[in-house]
Amino acid sequence: MLYLGLFLASVLLVLWMVYWSTAGFVTGQADEEIKSEVRTLLERWQLGGVGALAAAVAERSARGDADGIYLLTLPTATPLTGNLSSWPPEASSDGWVTFDVRERGVDGDGSGKADARAIAATLPGGFRLLVGRDMRDVDAYADRLEAVIGWSLALTLALGVLGGMFMSRAMLRRLEDVNRTARAIGAGELAQRVPVGSGGDEFDRLATTINTMLDRIQDLLSGMRHVSQGIAHDLRTPLTRLRARLELALMEEQGPADPRAVLEEAVEEVDRLLATFRALLSIAEVESGAGQEPAIPVRLDELARRVAELYEPAAEIQGVALSVEAAGPVTVMGNEQLLAQALANLTDNAVKYTPAGGRVAIAVSAESGRALAIVADSGPGIPTEERERVVKRFARLERDQALPGSGLGLSLVEAVAHRHGGRLRLEDNAPGLRAVLDLPVA
């Protein structure tokens, strides 16, 4: 409604300007011509007296100039010369006057508007001069213009109202689409999406954006559901084990043989569980992109060297040769702690799973805008068909069940890779595993 009102107001303004510059102009022009004529005639009178004036008036009247009105009268108001039969009563005093013209064989149009406009002047000696114009044509022009403007306004109003109605109905329909989808989703049908038209207009863009958001929400929700299920399933086992151990100790008639040992073991088991919980939480945090700490430049090559240094003694004890090499400085934008943990997880896995006499090599390099941190080992590797599964939470290979570990390491690495705009690739090192952390260079 407001829009319609504004629209009408601007149309009115435009039309008024048109009227004023055309009809108004024409009327103004006529007045100027009258004034100019009066000046000329008065000059004649100044130069040659009444006689010259009368001659000039007669000449103009005889011209048959369609619009000109001239009259010169004696002081007694008796017409001397001109094309008007008598002095109009409306012109009692000097100055501008408007009056009807009924002579000249044409009826006044009876429209209520004066037909003629003139200047009346009284000359010294009592002579009176009337110079003017028949305005009927100008009036007709103005009337026509008014009519046109009136119709234009009416048409604009009609079109505006109709157009407005159509547009708002179309908009309402699109908005109702979004509403309907939102209601359905609110009621639980998470797979609903907003219908997208083919036009590519703002509503289509809105629909596409909303749909993308809904996709993400659905992903997160199903991720969460999966995690809860995983947690419930995989934490139940150690908790059950812990309970069993404690219950067993309770069942012994004389109490457990070594109560301290039982308690210490229980605490260790609980610590393991706590560590798993914390790892889960940190994966969830990384995945949800929680907290937008600004990314800082991180030297991947230096990080690799520090991680290698951390794992070097562990590798040595296991009889595994650990090496690190970097072609030069390699910088990525991100979170140093997360990247450190990702590299540490990969190295930890490599050292853990490689048998004595094997090798683990960490290599950092950059090529065509990608920073690569590669941890390659000579261990048993991961079979191709399992590579997708092991990255999921709690997933472990059958053969590794006996080794320590929560099965969360690779999940975290992948989450960190995504958070940094990159990916984790698991490849065959023939033999062994080649874990590649592929990130965009800073």
Next chain:
Amino acid sequence: MKILVIEDDIQAAAYMAKGLREAGHVVDHARDGTEGLFLAGSEHYDVLVVDRMLPGRDGLSLLGVLRATGNDTPALVLSALGSVEDRVKGLRAGGDDYLTKPYAFSELLARLENLGRRRAPGQQAPTRLAVGGLELDLLARTASRDGRPIELQPREFQLLEFLMRNAGSVVTRTMLLEQVWNYHFDPQTNVIDVHIARLRQKVDKGFDPPMIHTVRGAGYMLRG
């Protein structure tokens, strides 16, 4: 040490207080932020334990007020919020250490004792550390035990230095990872243990008595 625990969970506070008292410390307990602020401001404590979520006035704002009034008692922030940002916020607000729940009590104890040690008054930066027969020259970066020099790599030296500065107290693996390696995450396996084992080879093997002890369920301790 005299410790103030500001925690609204009565049971958690009770456990904490009991454990700390058994470790030989004196413990006061405040149930909300207002009481905590009042006590912390009016009495001297060696260390504060501040829960982040408190009725009355939350933990971080409490710390803010304390620091603004010039009180720099070391404070450990306890929180269920564990992201890196939360940690940074906690430390910026005036905390000196940050521990997320759930936590192991031994971790809490070790960190509190570590904090209490950091601000021991009248301490200038020492140039040598000595515990039992073990001596560390911090300027020359050399180590010796009972007069015999010990070859240490830079990282091993740092590790030993940290253990010696905390001699007589437990240091947890997490504390070691944080303060010697500057990593803030849980190591997956026993990567720290192996570093300690190596250090033991150099510091304890061939000497008597062993100084680096494993405290089961907690961490390590160096004791003469």
